Amino acid sequence: MASAQDIKLPAGALAHQVSLSTSPSAVLHSPLSSFGTSIPRAAAASVSAKQLKPFATEDVKILLLENVNQTGRDVLAGQGYQVEFLKTSLPEDELIEKIRDVHVIGIRSKTKLTARVLKEARNLIVIGCFCIGTNQVDLKYAADHGIAVFNSPFSNSRSVAELVIAEIVVLARQLGDRSNEMHNGTWNKVSNKCWEIRGKTLGIIGYGHIGSQLSVLAEAMGMNVIYYDVVNLMAMGTTRQVATLEDLLGEADFVTCHVPELPETENMIGQKQFEHMKTGSYLINASRGSVVDIPALVQAMRSGKVAGAALDVYPNEPAGNGDYFTNDLNSWAADLRGLKNIILTPHIGGSTEEAQSAIGVEVSQALVKYVNEGTTQGAVNLPEVALRSLTMDQPNCARVIYIHQNIPGVLRKVNEILGDHNVDKQMTDSRDDVAYLMADISDVDTVMLKDLYERLEGLSSRIMTRILY
Numbered sequence: 001m002a003s004a005q006d007i008k009l010p011a012g013a014l015a016h017q018v019s020l021s022t023s024p025s026a027v028l029h030s031p032l033s034s035f036g037t038s039i040p041r042a043a044a045a046s047v048s049a050k051q052l053k054p055f056a057t058e059d060v061k062i063l064l065l066e067n068v069n070q071t072g073r074d075v076l077a078g079q080g081y082q083v084e085f086l087k088t089s090l091p092e093d094e095l096i097e098k099i100r101d102v103h104v105i106g107i108r109s110k111t112k113l114t115a116r117v118l119k120e121a122r123n124l125i126v127i128g129c130f131c132i133g134t135n136q137v138d139l140k141y142a143a144d145h146g147i148a149v150f151n152s153p154f155s156n157s158r159s160v161a162e163l164v165i166a167e168i169v170v171l172a173r174q175l176g177d178r179s180n181e182m183h184n185g186t187w188n189k190v191s192n193k194c195w196e197i198r199g200k201t202l203g204i205i206g207y208g209h210i211g212s213q214l215s216v217l218a219e220a221m222g223m224n225v226i227y228y229d230v231v232n233l234m235a236m237g238t239t240r241q242v243a244t245l246e247d248l249l250g251e252a253d254f255v256t257c258h259v260p261e262l263p264e265t266e267n268m269i270g271q272k273q274f275e276h277m278k279t280g281s282y283l284i285n286a287s288r289g290s291v292v293d294i295p296a297l298v299q300a301m302r303s304g305k306v307a308g309a310a311l312d313v314y315p316n317e318p319a320g321n322g323d324y325f326t327n328d329l330n331s332w333a334a335d336l337r338g339l340k341n342i343i344l345t346p347h348i349g350g351s352t353e354e355a356q357s358a359i360g361v362e363v364s365q366a367l368v369k370y371v372n373e374g375t376t377q378g379a380v381n382l383p384e385v386a387l388r389s390l391t392m393d394q395p396n397c398a399r400v401i402y403i404h405q406n407i408p409g410v411l412r413k414v415n416e417i418l419g420d421h422n423v424d425k426q427m428t429d430s431r432d433d434v435a436y437l438m439a440d441i442s443d444v445d446t447v448m449l450k451d452l453y454e455r456l457e458g459l460s461s462r463i464m465t466r467i468l469y
């Protein structure tokens, strides 16, 4: 099977919807492709005999926000899709305006796709998060409305781990302060409270992709590593899992957070946790801004409990470069700026050429496979379903995708409808309240497809129906 990147779909070759104005053979025997892209919901809903037009590849509209890497833009534009690219995120009202029109949206960590926004996304079938975190998307709302969500689970993990290693050394040696002083013309050669990191203990909260990568690097630099995670995980090297967060905080010289944004991780490090930390220890947060209670950190640093900190993420982050990071955005911004030995970075943990270019390819390929083939492998909110490709030269075949509520009796009804045709292959799976069915059927013409489509749409369990051919 051609890779998603290789699937070049020429203009007009892919019919999205049953066309009665085109002869069946013209639609189903399109010169090269057995696949269509999706039926957008609005278009599909408007299926009515005689006025139907084939849906050309160029009709797939994609909005890319937050400066998605060129590699991703190339993959998507290479498909012939319409791609609108913006460097920043958008204020909610502008986002709502734009999302109404598109079938695909690509975002990074900043754009919040809440239920309120997604409700307006009438044509949306898939969301690509060109990053690791998916907390910015209402995953449940998306699943319940048949909108798949993809991310890149580990392509920037190494970049974050390397940043944290750098920060450990920078904090231990107060490099930020020394550098600032030199920039201001002051020579201040000190060794007081400047340390080697060799032999010190690093405490990692959240031992997933980033935490475990980081532990390997830290051990190579002579650190002892302990970690705390809600899951029992295999320790890399000679690292050691500890039973409680308090155990970690009481033992670590450097504490670093690598947990996702969840209700349970909100303000996971606050006043009580700072009290458990060793006097003169350091805190690093490159996970999500909600994880650390910043006023409590300011307090802990002012009191000398915490000797230094590095923050890469904040509860409120500016929309784009050049915007100010002030008290208007976060009421304590000026307090942070006034502290000694604190590194403040603008959410750049994953911002390396290597990570961004890998993420661009990975996520856009997942989007293409979903749009063109219905494959949900790697989706974070739908069951993972894939069928081998439809044979390109097989005439009059179609792929039916039926996303439906996961309730008893649906399969029987769907198979009654599909059973009128030759079903070559079929796969179905469910995840929580949503099920995803894919079937390849052959010996069908457009009239049959239209009938099939309407019958599937008529079932009360229906979330979304797509027919690809």
Ligand SMILES: NC(=O)C1=CN([C@@H]2O[C@H](COP(=O)(O)OP(=O)(O)OC[C@H]3O[C@@H](n4cnc5c(N)ncnc54)[C@H](O)[C@@H]3O)[C@@H](O)[C@H]2O)C=CC1
Residues within 6 Å of the ligand: 132, 133, 153, 154, 156, 157, 160, 205, 206, 207, 208, 209, 210, 211, 228, 229, 230, 231, 258, 259, 260, 261, 262, 264, 265, 286, 287, 288, 312, 313, 347, 348, 349, 350, 351
């Ligand atoms: N600063 C940046 O640019 C970046 C930030 N991130 C953030 O880092 C987070 C972590 O990334 P990965 O390591 O790839 O995620 P991951 O999913 O591989 O690992 C997260 C770990 O946290 C653990 N965990 C979850 N809840 C916990 C809790 N209450 N207490 C202790 N452990 C808990 C999980 O069991 C898991 O082992 C992401 O969710 C994202 O928010 C990710 C990439 C770049």
Ligand SMILES: O=C(O)C(=O)COP(=O)(O)O
Residues within 6 Å of the ligand: 108, 109, 110, 130, 131, 132, 133, 134, 156, 347, 348, 349, 350, 351
């Ligand atoms: O991958 C993540 O979760 C990150 O936090 C990085 O986000 P970004 O792509 O820099 O908006």
